[in-house]
Amino acid sequence: MRIEVKTPEQLKLMRRAGLVVAEGLSAMADAATPGTTTKEIDDVGREVLARNGATSSFLNYGAEYGVGFSGVACISVNEELVHGVPGARVLADGDVVSIDFGAIVEGWHGDAARTFIIGDASDEDSTLVEATRGALWAGIEKVRAGARVGHVSRAIDEFVRAQPRRYGTLREYTGHGIGSQMHMAPDVPNFHKHGPSPKLGVGMAIAIEPMLTLGLHQTSVCEDDWTVVSRDGSRGAHWEHTVAITEHGVWVLTAPDGGQAELAARGVTFGPLAD
Secondary structure, three states: OOOOOOOHHHHHHHHHHHHHHHHHHHHHHHHOOOOOEHHHHHHHHHHHHHHOOOEEOOOOOOHHHOOOOOOOEEEEEOOEEEOOOOOOOEOOOOOEEEEEEEEEEOOEEEEEEEEEEOOOOOHHHHHHHHHHHHHHHHHHOOOOOOOEHHHHHHHHHHHHHOOOOOOEEOOOOOEEEOOOOOOEEEEEOOOOOOOOOOEOOOOOEEEEOOEEEOOOOOEEEOOOOOOEEEOOOOOEEEOEEEEEEOOOOEEEOOOOOOOHHHHHHOOOOEOOOOO
């Protein structure tokens, strides 16, 4: 399994794409209020892409295999776990909303996701969202040159299992390599798998994205051929960042601060590249 190795200049282009992704996620989250449709939120993402001269990683994705994705963001609500197609669904108070967004700058991709709650949130939903975010950073904490993908997966798995309540971890959907394409080698599972796994090194980038549910991990795909829902109707959350390894350390390309604050809190060396 060959993992794409980027030059510093290519990683800098991925950082530019990552900052567009961060801006888009923030703008779409701000626009997500009760009474707003998921299509209206997607339109905000389109505006951010256009304003930055970027193109979408998601729009028309998969068209060569059947139904191309019709939005620039996957917007998944409550029991919709991932790959939700923007449309006429109206958001309401208490909804759990996950937005996954990708951007391309000069041929290089950035990809990230976040989950938030509209209006008043139940303790159960809030804890789910924070546990998923914590699992993401537990995985990022293990990224470094010489580490293996399995170290990342195991850290996510152990973090989730250590929570006070049980969560379902999606198994059919994983993180992935990223760079000149959105989905590349290696797969980055969110659960521990026995056996060898690919080694990480300087110039590599992966998208880490735990997806948890309040119930079981089993899923179904809706008639639109995209939207993935929990089979037991339980709500879910999804967090993702694009993470690069530089000669200086770890660089979270889709975090506005490059991940500096979170990495420092975990004792991980922050490794941005100078402009």
